[in-house]
Each structure stands twice: as structure tokens, then as C-alpha cells.
Amino acid sequence: MAGTRQAARSGWLARFLALEGVPIAIVFAVLIGLFVITAPGAFTGYRIYMSFMATVPPPMIVALGLTLVVVAGEIDLSFPAVIAFASYVFCLLFKEYDLTFVAFGAAILVGVVMGLINGLVITKLGMPSLIATLAMLFVWGGFVTVVSGGISLAIPTVRGTAIHTIFAGRIGVFPVQFLWALGTAVVVWFLLNRHRFGESLLFIGDSLKVARVVGIATDREKIKLFTLMGGLSAFAGVLLSLETSTYFSQAGMGYLLIVVASVFIGGTSIFGGSGKVIGTVFGALIVAVIEAGLVASGIQGFWTRFYIGVVFIVAVTMNTAIEDPDKVPLLRDLRAFTRN
Amino acid sequence: MTAPPIVRLENVTKSYGKVESLRGVTLDIGANEIVGLIGDNGAGKSTLIKILTGVERPTSGSITIKGEKINAGSYSVREAQKLRIETVYQESSLGEKQPLWRNFFVGRPITNRFGFINVKAQREAAEHIMRTTIGFRGVGIDVNTPVSSLSGGERQGVAIGRAMYFESDLIVLDEPTVALAIKEVQKVLDFIRSIKAGGRTCIYIEHNIHHVHEVCDRLIVLDRGKVALDVPTSDMTYAELTEFLMSLHAPARNTA
Ligand SMILES: Nc1ncnc2c1ncn2[C@@H]1O[C@H](COP(=O)(O)OP(=O)(O)OP(=O)(O)O)[C@@H](O)[C@H]1O
Ligand SMILES: [Mg+2]
Numbered sequence: 001m002a003g004t005r006q007a008a009r010s011g012w013l014a015r016f017l018a019l020e021g022v023p024i025a026i027v028f029a030v031l032i033g034l035f036v037i038t039a040p041g042a043f044t045g046y047r048i049y050m051s052f053m054a055t056v057p058p059p060m061i062v063a064l065g066l067t068l069v070v071v072a073g074e075i076d077l078s079f080p081a082v083i084a085f086a087s088y089v090f091c092l093l094f095k096e097y098d099l100t101f102v103a104f105g106a107a108i109l110v111g112v113v114m115g116l117i118n119g120l121v122i123t124k125l126g127m128p129s130l131i132a133t134l135a136m137l138f139v140w141g142g143f144v145t146v147v148s149g150g151i152s153l154a155i156p157t158v159r160g161t162a163i164h165t166i167f168a169g170r171i172g173v174f175p176v177q178f179l180w181a182l183g184t185a186v187v188v189w190f191l192l193n194r195h196r197f198g199e200s201l202l203f204i205g206d207s208l209k210v211a212r213v214v215g216i217a218t219d220r221e222k223i224k225l226f227t228l229m230g231g232l233s234a235f236a237g238v239l240l241s242l243e244t245s246t247y248f249s250q251a252g253m254g255y256l257l258i259v260v261a262s263v264f265i266g267g268t269s270i271f272g273g274s275g276k277v278i279g280t281v282f283g284a285l286i287v288a289v290i291e292a293g294l295v296a297s298g299i300q301g302f303w304t305r306f307y308i309g310v311v312f313i314v315a316v317t318m319n320t321a322i323e324d325p326d327k328v329p330l331l332r333d334l335r336a337f338t339r340n
Numbered sequence: 341m342t343a344p345p346i347v348r349l350e351n352v353t354k355s356y357g358k359v360e361s362l363r364g365v366t367l368d369i370g371a372n373e374i375v376g377l378i379g380d381n382g383a384g385k386s387t388l389i390k391i392l393t394g395v396e397r398p399t400s401g402s403i404t405i406k407g408e409k410i411n412a413g414s415y416s417v418r419e420a421q422k423l424r425i426e427t428v429y430q431e432s433s434l435g436e437k438q439p440l441w442r443n444f445f446v447g448r449p450i451t452n453r454f455g456f457i458n459v460k461a462q463r464e465a466a467e468h469i470m471r472t473t474i475g476f477r478g479v480g481i482d483v484n485t486p487v488s489s490l491s492g493g494e495r496q497g498v499a500i501g502r503a504m505y506f507e508s509d510l511i512v513l514d515e516p517t518v519a520l521a522i523k524e525v526q527k528v529l530d531f532i533r534s535i536k537a538g539g540r541t542c543i544y545i546e547h548n549i550h551h552v553h554e555v556c557d558r559l560i561v562l563d564r565g566k567v568a569l570d571v572p573t574s575d576m577t578y579a580e581l582t583e584f585l586m587s588l589h590a591p592a593r594n595t596a
Contacts, residue, residue, distance in 0.1 A: 196455045203446055206435040213395055213433045215417035215447035273437040 021278030023322045024266055027315050028282050028289070035293035042296035050173050052288045054243060057181035058083070058236035059255045060284035063262040064181075064188045065232035067280045070263055071192065072225055073205035073272025074129040078118055079233040079259065081140035083252030086111045086237030088144050091153040091247035100163040108234045114140060115230015119223035129226075145249045152248035159245060168242035177239050182281075184232070189277040201225060205272025258287045258308070265312055267319035279319070286311060343371045344407055346510055346541050347392065352401030353565075354387050361387040363565035364401070369510070369543060374536050376556035376573070377545045378585070383562040385545050386430050389514050392543075393427045394420040406509075421448060426508035428499045430515050430545075434487045441466040441483040444502050465505070473501045492519040504531060511535055512543045517551065529555055549585065553578045563588050 017023060036043045062079050069076045086107040093103035114136075121132045158164050169176045192198035200221040203211040211218050236255075241247055264270065265286055266279025287308055294304050317328060326332045345368035354362040361384045369375050377385050390396040392403065394417045403410040405423050420427075427433075434443050441459070442449075444466045450458045466483040487495060496519050503511055513532070517525045532555045535542045546552045552559065553573060559581065561569035568588060576584070 190456070194456050194459065196449050196451055196457060199442060199446060199449060199457065202438055202442070203435045206437050209431075210433055210435055213417065213429055213431075214435075215394075215421055217416070217418070273435070 017322050020276055021282060023318055024276075024279045024282040024286070024315060027311070027318065028286050031286060031289055031293070031311070035289070035297065039293060039296040039298070043293065046173065048292055048296060050175060052285075052292045053178040054168075054175035056284055056288040057175075057177040058240045058243075059259050059262060059287070060181045060281065061184050061236045061239070062233050062255060063259045063266075063280050063284050064184055064277065065229040066259055066263050067266070067268050067275045067277055068188065068192060068198075068201055068225060069129075069229055070268050070270065071198075071205050071272060071275035072201040072222065073208070074122070074222070074225070076118065076129065076133045076226065076229050077256070078114070078133040078136040078140060079229065079236075080252035080254075080256050081137050081144060082111050082114050082230055082233035083237035083240065083255065084247075084249055085114065085140055085144045086234035087241045087247045087251050088148050088153070088249070090238045090241050091155050092148075094155050094158055095153055100158075100161050104163060104167075104238055107238050108231055111230040111232075111234020111237065112227055113230070115227040115233070116223065118230065119226035122226065123219040123222050141249075141253075148247070148249055150249060152246060155241070155245050155247075158242060164242050167239055175243075177243065180239065184235075185277060185281050192275055192277055197221065197224065202273055202275075205274070207273075259284075261308060261312055262287050265315045267316070283315075286315070345369055345404075346371045346406055348404040349388075349392070350402045350404075352388070352391060352403065353399045354384075354391060354396065355399045361565055362391070362398075365562070365565070365567055367560060367567055367570060369541060370558075372536065372539050372541055373558055374532060374542045374544060374556045376552035376559045377543055377562065378547070378549065378552055378559065379562035379568075380564075380588070382564075384565045385562055386514055388562070389427065389429075389512050389543070389545065392420075393417060393425055393512060395429075417447070421506075421508075424509040425512065426503045426506050426510070427512040428496075428503045428514060428516050430518075432495065433499060434495055436488045437486050439484045439486055440470070440481075440498060443487055443498060444469060444505065448506075469501045469505050473504045493521060493524060496520055497524065500528060500531070507538075508540070510541045510543070512545075514545045515547065516544075517546065517548065525551070549582060550578065553581060561585065561588070 032043065042048045062083070066076060066079070089110050090103045090107040093099040093106055097103075099106075118129075118133055118136055121127060121136065122129050125132070127135075165176075167177060167180060192201065200211065200216045200218075203214065203216055204218055204221060208218060237252065240251060262283035263280050264283070266281070266283030267276040268274070268279060290308050290311060291304050294307060295301060321328050321331055325335065347369040348367075350366050352362055352365045353360065365384075365388060377388070379385055387396065391398045394415045397412050397415070403412070403415070405425070408423075410419075435446065438446070441463045445457075445462050450461045450465070452458065463483050470481075470483065481490065481494065487498065490498065496516065500513075500516055503513070513528075516528050520528065529551060532542055532544060536555075536557075544552065544556060556573050558572050559569065559576065560567060561584070569584060
């Protein structure tokens with residue numbers, strides 16, 4: 001009896017559910033289904049999808065970088081400030097000097113340098129990344145507010161430039177930046193699962209001691225990791241500026257919680273040593289669709305966070321249960337109970 | 341010894357804070373020698389190995405490998421691997437959540453020139469190691485199994501299989517037979533003999549004096565961070581060696 005149930009579980013359904021991203025894709029589909037019922041007006045048309053494909057790329061790209069960071073058993077909370085700083089540099093150079101691709105390059109470079117500094121502070125001062133990057137959030141956030149004098153920059157003329165067309169234009173009605181986000185996801189997936197850098201991150205997150213003993217240059221890999229995270233955050237910052245054609249110093253702060261949520265909703269373990277890139281893509285989509293969907297359903301905006309939280313709990317539990325039902329104590333007890 | 345030694349340590353010391361783990365160790369490991377390193381718990385054997393293989397830096401002293409003086413500042417596990425030194429550490433050196441195909445090759449994966457791992461090649465090689473060198477017959481273990489679901493002996497098998505695969509010039513085994521069943525212990529001893537037959541060198545740390553006496557050419561006894569004995573195995577019978585080791589313990593017991 002137990003044997004046949006076991007066999008059935010290891011059948012095609014279990015194998016399908018065990019594929020990376022499948023459980024979380026189901027959660028996403030269910031959510032869309034719910035919104036089609038509660039807000040048929042909005043969710044049967046294409047517009048709402050186009051609108052969230054235009055807004056989701058920045059947090060998705062940051063969440064992809066953060067997934068790698070979490071895999072290595074670290075965290076980065078400084079990205080909102082990096083987003084703001086990169087956004088500021090881009091907008092300033094565009095507004096004052098009419099620079100486009102150079103401004104883009106400069107913004108990315110600023111992010112890379114900030115990430116590098118994060119990496120150095122963490123490895124050379126031996127500070128836990130949670131503390132170091134929280135401190136850097138204050139440092140960079142304060143710095144950009146001072147440098148920009150606390151004012152916002154508007155760059156409406158960026159629309160129609162080549163750089164806008166390439167990074168935030170529309171193919172018909174389809175927002176190009178979504179393709180950049182998906183492209184980033186593909187690169188990050190291969191980096192994590194097929195590149196030696198990703199393998200180093202997996203082992204570092206698994207056990208720093210083991211990583212050292214098998215010959216991984218742990219400090220160097222961590223510095224690379226935070227540098228990459230800085231670059232991706234800056235990329236997100238520029239995409240945000242291009243889409244909204246503005247800079248304001250709090251740009252990015254709104255992403256702090258939803259980016260962290262996207263990573264964990266996606267099923268990446270907080271304990272390090274494993275990560276789900278496809279999960280993060282859906283995690284970011286889920287957060288975005290909840291925001292868009294609740295508004296369209298006529299539910300007050302205040303409820304957004306409440307529902308994100310509920311979906312968060314459901315998604316994480318579901319991910320764990322599909323991996324091994326016995327890892328969810330409630331399910332384990334229920335199963336034991338029904339067997340008796 | 342006619343050929344130059346493969347490893348030479350001179351006056352190596354290592355302190356962890358106030359603890360002096362090694363207090364001036366000088367020794368040579370000759371080419372194609374099987375050297376047994378023995379001593380009490382806490383004598384400093386593993387510390388010595390970690391310094392030799394680049395995991396830890398010595399507090400002072402010099403290391404010469406294959407005639408080349410090692411720069412302590414830049415020496416690392418990678419450097420040791422490049423000098424063809426392979427180690428089975430006493431503590432786990434396996435990534436718990438990672439599949440076996442990664443664990444066999446971590447640190448030196450089979451990659452293309454852009455650093456992308458050839459997963460297929462690694463899976464096949466891992467499969468080969470498991471079938472031929474370790475002889476895993478365990479049910480349900482394959483190259484995709486994470487280390488966390490292996491038994492203690494199986495983990496040890498993976499670490500040893502990895503050391504066997506890379507065919508290094510110097511193989512360091514720190515208590516490799518702990519947790520192994522009798523048949524597997526015999527396999528490890530056979531492996532050590534094959535190291536000798538293949539013209540390679542081995543440092544073998546082991547508390548089972550019987551095994552050490554059986555396969556080693558030379559014996560080095562460490563006692564509280566110092567070399568207490570360094571003799572060819574043929575100079576001492578098993579009984580004499582046991583007696584020597586017991587006599588080492590005696591004064592320590594008296595002063596305690
Ligand atoms: N990382 C460390 N920090 C502090 N002290 C250490 C560290 N590693 C080893 N020691 C100390 O150094 C001494 C030698 O330890 P070592 O592991 O080399 O012993 P060993 O000879 O391998 O013993 P065993 O046979 O039990 O494995 C011990 O007193 C130990 O407490
Ligand atoms: Mg030891």
C-alpha cells in the first residue's frame with residue numbers, strides 16, 4: 001500500500017513537480033486565474049500584462065543578483081542605494097551633457113565600484129554581509145541624497161533616444177525591458193548551474209570551511225559576487241530611470257522588501273548552498289501581479305502587502321512540501337495521523 | 341635517501357592563539373615513500389597536513405616541495421593541487437547539499453575555456469569513479485545524490501575516490517579508514533600499496549598501528565607538536581613501536 005503510493009509519487013507527476021520552477025509557476029497561474037475571476041475587466045485584456053512587464057524588470061533583475069548572493073549564504077541590503085545612485089548618475093549625465101550610452105556605462109561602473117566596495121568591506125573587514133550592506137545602504141543612500149541635494153531630476157527628452165528604444169522601448173505594445181530581464185535570468189541561470197563561479201558560490205554557501213579546503217578562493221569569489229550584484233543593481237537603476245524618465249533619491253527604497261520577498265517566494269533557501277533562478281523570476285512576477293491585480297480588483301492598495309505576505313507563506317510552504325512533505329511538520333504529523 | 345625529498349619541512353611552527361600546535365617540526369618525505377604519521381590525539385598531525393596542503397599558514401618555518409621553496413604568503417590549496425598534492429582530510433571536505441558529480445570535481449571542474457562546466461563529462465567520470473574505485477553498491481546512490489544522504493563510510497569513500505582519481509604525486513591521507521567497514525579498509529590499504537607500486541608518495545595518518553606498520557616504509561611519531569621518532573619501519577617491530585608509543589604516554593600521565 002505504502003509501496004504503491006511511493007511508486008506513484010515518484011511517477012511522472014512527482015518528476016514534473018520537481019522540475020525547477022514548476023511549483024512556483026503553478027502558484028503564479030493560480031493567482032492569474034483568481035484575478036481573471038475577480039477582475040475580469042482588467043485581466044482578460046493585454047494591457048495590464050504589458051504594464052507589469054514594463055515595471056517588473058528592475059526588481060526582477062536585482063532579485064536575480066540577490067539569488068546568487070543568497071546561494072553563497074550572504075545577503076545584500078544595499079541595493080536600493082545602488083539603484084538610486086546609478087539612476088542619479090545616468091539622469092545627471094543625460095540632463096547636463098546629453099550623454100546616453102556613456103551615461104549608461106558610467107552608471108553601471110558606479111554600481112560595480114559600489115559592489116566592489118561592499119565585497120571588500122565584507123571580506124577584508126570580516127563583517128557579516130547583513131551588517132555590512134545595511135551600513136552601506138545608509139552610507140550610499142546618504143551620499144546620493146547629499147550629492148543630488150535631495151532634489152529629483154526629470155529627463156522627459158530621453159524618450160525617443162536610441163538608448164531608450166533599446167532598453168525601455170516597445171515592440172508593438174511589448175516592453176523591451178522585459179526581454180532584458182529574461183536575458184539576465186538566462187545568464188544568471190547558466191552562471192549558477194553551469195559555471196565554475198556558480199559552483200564556487202554553491203560550495204561557499206554550503207560550508208565556507210569546505211569551500212576553502214577544496215581550493216576555492218572564497219574571498220575572491222565573494223568580492224566578485226558583490227561586484228556583480230552592484231552591476232545588476234545599477235542596471236536595474238538605469239532601466240527604472242528610462243521607464244519613468246526620472247530620478248528621485250528614494251528610487252529603489254520601495255524595492256527593498258519586494259526584491260527580498262521575490263527571492264524567497266521563488267524557493268531559494270535562506271541557508272545557502274542552493275538557489276532557484278527560475279523561481280526568482282516567478283517570485284518577482286508574483287509580487288508584481290499581486291500589486292497590479294489587487295488594484296484592478298478594486299481592493300484598497302493597503303491590502304497589497306497583506307496579500308503578498310499570505311502568498312509568501314503559501315509559496316514557501318508549497319516549495320518545501322514538494323521537495324519533501326516530511327519537512328513540513330504539520331504535513332508530516334497529518335500523514336502520520338491518517339496512516340494510523 | 342638518494343633521491344631529493346619530495347617534501348622538506350624545516351622548523352615549522354604553528355600557533356592558534358595561545359595553543360602551540362606545532363613546535364618546530366623538521367622532516368623529509370622521500371620520493372616514492374609511504375610515510376606513517378602517528379601520535380596522540382591533538383599531537384598536531386592534522387595541523388601539519390593542513391600546512392603542507394595550503395589550508396593553513398605556518399607561523400614560522402619553511403616548506404620545500406619538489407625542490408622549490410614555498411612562499412607562505414601565496415601558498416594555497418590551489419597551489420598545492422598544481423604541485424600535484426592530493427589530500428583526504430580528517431574533517432569532511434564535501435559539500436553536503438551538492439550532488440556527487442560536483443563533489444568529485446569541485447575546485448577543478450572540467451570546463452571549457454569560458455569556465456562553463458561540462459556536466460556530462462563530469463557525470464560520466466563520477467559514474468566511473470563510483471563503479472571502479474569506490475565500488476559503491478549502495479542502493480539508490482547515483483551521481484546526482486547529494487552528500488547529505490550518504491552514510492559516514494560512503495562519504496569517506498567519496499573523498500578517497502576523489503583522491504584516487506586525480507593521480508597526484510603525493511597523496512595525503514588523514515585517518516582515511518575511520519568509519520569504514522573491514523572490506524573497505526582493505527581497499528584503502530590496497531590503494532596505499534598501489535601508490536607505492538605506481539612510484540608515487542603517500543603520507544598516511546592512522547591510529548591503527550597495525551595498519552601503519554603493515555604498509556609504511558617509514559614511521560614518524562609526533563608528540564605534542566614535536567617529532568619524537570623518525571625511523572624506517574624495518575628498524576622496529578610492531579611490538580617495539582607499540583611499546584615506544586606507550587612510553588610516550590607514560591610521563592604525560594605521571595605529570596598530570
Ligand atoms: N583551528 C584551530 N584553532 C585552535 N586550535 C586548534 C585548531 N586546530 C587545531 N588546534 C589545536 O592544535 C592541536 C593539534 O591538533 P591536530 O588537529 O593537529 O591534532 P591531531 O594530531 O590531528 O589529533 P587527532 O589524532 O585527534 O586527529 C590541538 O591541541 C588542537 O586543539
Ligand atoms: Mg587529526
